[in-house]
Amino acid sequence: MRQAEFETHFLPYPASYTSLVDNARVSVLVESLLRMLSRHLGLQVTSSFKGKLNQGIKAREGKAKSATKRKGEDKEAEDDLATAMLEMSAARMRVMVDAAAAQ
8 A cells, every 4th residue: 555545545534433432443443554654665744644634533533522422331431442542543643643754
């Protein structure tokens, strides 16, 4: 996969469903693809790339926030964990891109 394909087909999109868990999973998968791309091909950080990164992060957060809270302690704890995973994944991706831009 080339960076242009990643930027076009993966980076800017949320999960198909509105659940927090699904969007956290997609975020972690996109993060993993970003790591592999960075490690094997290097990142060419452009304003377009940063824009797509932020677009994807906002799309996943927005879609996950529109999901209704499920009832029950177990479901609430799962949603809290998924929210934390979504936020941490976004933060790691931003740090990775900022580090690549600084090089």
